[in-house]
Amino acid sequence: MSNHEHQHVAADGLATDHAGRIRRRLLTDAEFDALPVVVGVETAATALGISRTPAYRLAKEGGCPCRVIRIAGTYLIAKADLARCLGRGSTVSPGDPAGSRS
Incomplete structure (x- = not known):
């Protein structure tokens, strides 16, 4: 399931479709990389490009x-x-204990 197949994500995280219409704010690469080891449903929803209610x-x-x-x-x-x-x-840094569970 990839929400990025038909969307372009700008540096500010705004996703646009093939016609250039803004659809939903997604996480930028830098924001995703800065996430902690576990995230809440709302953050995951933003990363997946879905809204809060369907995510829950x-x-x-x-x-x-x-x-x-x-x-x-x-x-x-x-x-x-x-x-x-x-x-x-992989988004787990080598010094992260979670990195050994791949």
Whole structure:
């Protein structure tokens, strides 16, 4: 599932379709790279190019393309899994303990 196939993402994160219409703000590469090891559903939704409500519905119903971690009613997504869903390369730095779990 790649939201970037038919969109262009400008440096400010605004995604446009093939006709140049602004669709939704996505994370820039720099913003994505700066994310912590796990993120909330709203941040993952922004990265995936979907809105908040459908993202929470997918997380709750088990339809999210990324593995969802639920802790006391909070839904979290691992940055590495989000990167996989987006078709991005490794985003874990070598000194990061999560890097050893690839």
